[in-house]
Amino acid sequence: MKNVLTIAGYDPSGGAGIQADLKTFSALETNGLSVSTALTVQNSRGVFSTAEIDEDIISKQLNTLATDIDIHAIKIGMLYKESVIKVVVSFLEKKACPIVVLDPILISKNGFWLLKESAISFLIKHLFPLATIVTPNIKEAQMLCHFEIKNDNDIRKSASIMKGYGPKYVLIKGSSVTPDTVTDLLYNGHNFMSFETTNMNVHPYLHGTGCAFASAITAYMVKGFDIHESIKKAQSYLRLISLSPIELGKGNYYLNHLGILQRDAEKYAIISELKSAFLKLSQGRIAELIPEVQSNMVFAMNKAVSIDEIAGFPGRIAKIDDSIAYVAVPEFGKSRHMASMILAVMHYFPHCRSAINIKFSKRIIEICEKLGYTIYSFDRKDEPEEDKNKDGKTLDWGVNQALAKVQKAPDVIYDTGAHGKEPMVRVIGQNPSDVTEKIISIKNAISNDSNNN
Numbered sequence: 321m322k323n324v325l326t327i328a329g330y331d332p333s334g335g336a337g338i339q340a341d342l343k344t345f346s347a348l349e350t351n352g353l354s355v356s357t358a359l360t361v362q363n364s365r366g367v368f369s370t371a372e373i374d375e376d377i378i379s380k381q382l383n384t385l386a387t388d389i390d391i392h393a394i395k396i397g398m399l400y401k402e403s404v405i406k407v408v409v410s411f412l413e414k415k416a417c418p419i420v421v422l423d424p425i426l427i428s429k430n431g432f433w434l435l436k437e438s439a440i441s442f443l444i445k446h447l448f449p450l451a452t453i454v455t456p457n458i459k460e461a462q463m464l465c466h467f468e469i470k471n472d473n474d475i476r477k478s479a480s481i482m483k484g485y486g487p488k489y490v491l492i493k494g495s496s497v498t499p500d501t502v503t504d505l506l507y508n509g510h511n512f513m514s515f516e517t518t519n520m521n522v523h524p525y526l527h528g529t530g531c532a533f534a535s536a537i538t539a540y541m542v543k544g545f546d547i548h549e550s551i552k553k554a555q556s557y558l559r560l561i562s563l564s565p566i567e568l569g570k571g572n573y574y575l576n577h578l579g580i581l582q583r584d585a586e587k588y589a590i591i592s593e594l595k596s597a598f599l600k601l602s603q604g605r606i607a608e609l610i611p612e613v614q615s616n617m618v619f620a621m622n623k624a625v626s627i628d629e630i631a632g633f634p635g636r637i638a639k640i641d642d643s644i645a646y647v648a649v650p651e652f653g654k655s656r657h658m659a660s661m662i663l664a665v666m667h668y669f670p671h672c673r674s675a676i677n678i679k680f681s682k683r684i685i686e687i688c689e690k691l692g693y694t695i696y697s698f699d700r701k702d703e704p705e706e707d708k709n710k711d712g713k714t715l716d717w718g719v720n721q722a723l724a725k726v727q728k729a730p731d732v733i734y735d736t737g738a739h740g741k742e743p744m745v746r747v748i749g750q751n752p753s754d755v756t757e758k759i760i761s762i763k764n765a766i767s768n769d770s771n772n773n
Contacts (some may be wrong), residue, residue, distance in 0.1 A: 607642050
């Protein structure tokens, strides 16, 4: 594994600083090294005081590591004062590390200075030119550029100013924030590039997000990804560890760095549940419900926001005589249409994470009504022309048409088709087992009606 050094402050609560950096490095399969620049007194409510570490000790930590261990990348956070910056600058000038990520930590959320104001100009003059990328947030950008940022033009102006300080790249974190999205803005001296991600908004403030994000960029860069891919992957990592935050104290929530392992475990469980559901459907002899275009069952991860977080059967589920079969085992990102549909459903009802499509008939709808299912529909004739030829857009539009004004989660969403579009019923549930029970109930009701007739 690549060795990544963090030079930052010590957070006794474990949420930010070198602790957050080391957790990130480990989660992303890099080996973390650390040198403390200051000791902070803080908890989930904020930073309350700081204890200095002697510059000679910091220098000895750095040089002792470098004489024994190859350092492939360096992430820099809290430096506290000018004399510490001098030590780090001297080390970097001798070490010449190819990847240096500078996260200019200036002040805590509760207003405690983490870099003395008198040291800011020294940081800009001597450390910025040695950085591969600097990653300030809006507040830090204002302090580094000495003017108030009020709009997008100001953000771009600040990025241009900071690029003039000497780093190869400037990334302004949270350059735009809406209830649904967060955008980070990258500037390379020639072009601006926006990186948009989902706004988790799970708590007014998640402790350590800036540290984790910068550390993740460092980890991905040292693993060989370019700057653009590293930022995208770091955004995904930050979103992942924000999904199930830890309520450690009485203040801000903490990132769950084990979330990446828990997410892998969830993926394994999702694939297993889809396989088990298919077996039950096969035993339930539901072949007569398979439409001409075949079926697919999907299952989304908790809080999924993209098709890559939804598993389905590549090649779909096919009817073979009186039985069903699949071409390949379930995978993530392999069922665009049904995945787009369940994503649209989850926007209104997040617990509805699984679905399967079956053939349409008036009889099936009548049976669903008798079974007490909640049924909604949409008419493809009303679909805007610009959406008809966009892959996956029809179902997204259709679900929004069906669910926009309802308050009860759907069991069934159907449409009666259109030119070149087969009529379809989609059975929806919380998980594959839930969906399977509904499908088998429909099949049994059809069989009972046939026997009675």
